[in-house]
Amino acid sequence: MSHDGDCFLVPGPVRMAQNCLDAMATPTITARGGEYRDVMADLNSGLRAAFNLSPSQAVKKTQSWTGEDQYKVVVVSGSGTAAMEMVIANRFRKNDIVLVPTNGKFGERVAEMSGRFCSVKHLKYEWGRAFDLYELEQQLERKCYEALLICHNETSSGITQDAAAIAEMCQRHGVALILDGITSVGGCEVLPHQWGAEAVVVGAQKCTAGPSGIAAIAINPNFEKRAKIIAKQGDVNPTYYLDLLAALKKGDDDQTPWTPAINLSMGWAAALNNLKQEGLENRWARCSKMANGVRNLFTDIGFELLADRSQRSDTVTAIMYPEGIDDSWRTALGEKYDTQVIGAQDHLKGKMFRVGSMGETPIEEMIEGCKRMLNCFRDFNVEIPQIDVESYFV
């Protein structure tokens, strides 16, 4: 099978399937009736599958948002950043101290955001470098931290954190673990229950191939308990729209405190059903196969990848431009080859490009996209050998 048409290989927002687009075109329904409760139940059940939590029925009035593992999923009208803010603002008091190791833009944003609601010890590593786990252990031994927050899959630098090892440390030290899983949930292994994570955040437009502007969080009973204690003590950070307790009061009834993003919910529920149908582990495997192919192909022809070899992401690959190439290559790739990849952020702008391998992207599209990328580099006089691109994706 080959791929015709454009290649859309960005690390989110990703292309939405036709059934997701169709679902969003459903004529308006009321926000408070049984029909919307059906949508919410479908969405909750799909979210539990994407978060790798115990299953729930996609049926209203069956507490579809929770399950045997007692995690609850809460839908947030807003992008991933809103969901992350909801988690941080509601979980911490001003004088709590949190540890935030970072190795890219989105981790740095977690640290910055945390600073609005509590005290932060920011361990800033170079973009793409693995955290020094020995240093994290030493920090946790200080016993002053309420939580450790990580951007699990750092989209800006293409590195996935060793969450299992970090979770084990957090459990040993009795420190809460919170993950920005915005580009990992639904795309690579995330085990909230096994890791004992108090909260994990996902954005619809990334690995679950839903629409932009809607997100969700998964929280465990410890999180809920702590948020309630803080509120009771009157020590809570100011929130109104993002008041998690208000959302928790409505969950059992398949409702949200404010008007929900009705049509986005419908689209996301459809996209999550596609994920259920594919199977979570099959989706992880497809993303991994695509990322692995991209990594091996580009390193074999002499390109450098930004992230440390042992922790390269399966949902986004950050590739350094060869000498003499900048983002004008990306413009040409879009204009001449109808292929989209994304550039870099901050200090790496113009120095590298990023290829997304998430959502419902078929392998054929990735293969075709890679061929076009190589041809575009040839147009820019980069010496690229004739290479069997398909063989990297078998």
Ligand SMILES: Cc1ncc(COP(=O)(O)O)c(C=O)c1O
């Ligand atoms: C890892 C990560 N965290 C946070 C964000 C911000 O999410 P949003 O743009 O949905 O608010 C992104 C967006 O690319 C991301 O990749």
